[in-house]
Amino acid sequence: MPKRPCLICGVLSNDSRCPAHQRRRSTMERSRRAQAVAAHRAQHGNWCPGWQRDAHAADDLTADHVTPVAAGGSESGPLQCLCRSCNSRKRDSIERG
Ligand SMILES: [Zn+2]
Numbered sequence: 372m373p374k375r376p377c378l379i380c381g382v383l384s385n386d387s388r389c390p391a392h393q394r395r396r397s398t399m400e401r402s403r404r405a406q407a408v409a410a411h412r413a414q415h416g417n418w419c420p421g422w423q424r425d426a427h428a429a430d431d432l433t434a435d436h437v438t439p440v441a442a443g444g445s446e447s448g449p450l451q452c453l454c455r456s457c458n459s460r461k462r463d464s465i466e467r468g
């Protein structure tokens with residue numbers, strides 16, 4: 372498997388981040404995300420606002436950074452709820468540039 376430069380520091384490793392920059396989510400960060408999803412559900416129900424597509428029903432909502440950490444966002448920055456597939460599309464498009 373070819374080595375890839377770390378998104379944060381550029382050091383080559385087997386992943387998109389070197390061991391020093393692996394995504395490590397603290398318990399606090401996980402519960403912050405869970406709360407963001409719960410608040411979104413309470414307000415909108417199982418509804419994804421959509422990423423580069425129309426809003427749609429979704430029961431696999433996840434919360435992620437409005438500006439991903441890989442794109443210069445802060446780990447404690449604001450969160451946005453999207454379904455899993457919209458979230459991963461958003462992440463892919465931002466991390467690929
Ligand atoms: Zn790194």
Ligand SMILES: [Zn+2]
Binds near residue numbers: 420427453454456457
């Ligand atoms: Zn979606």
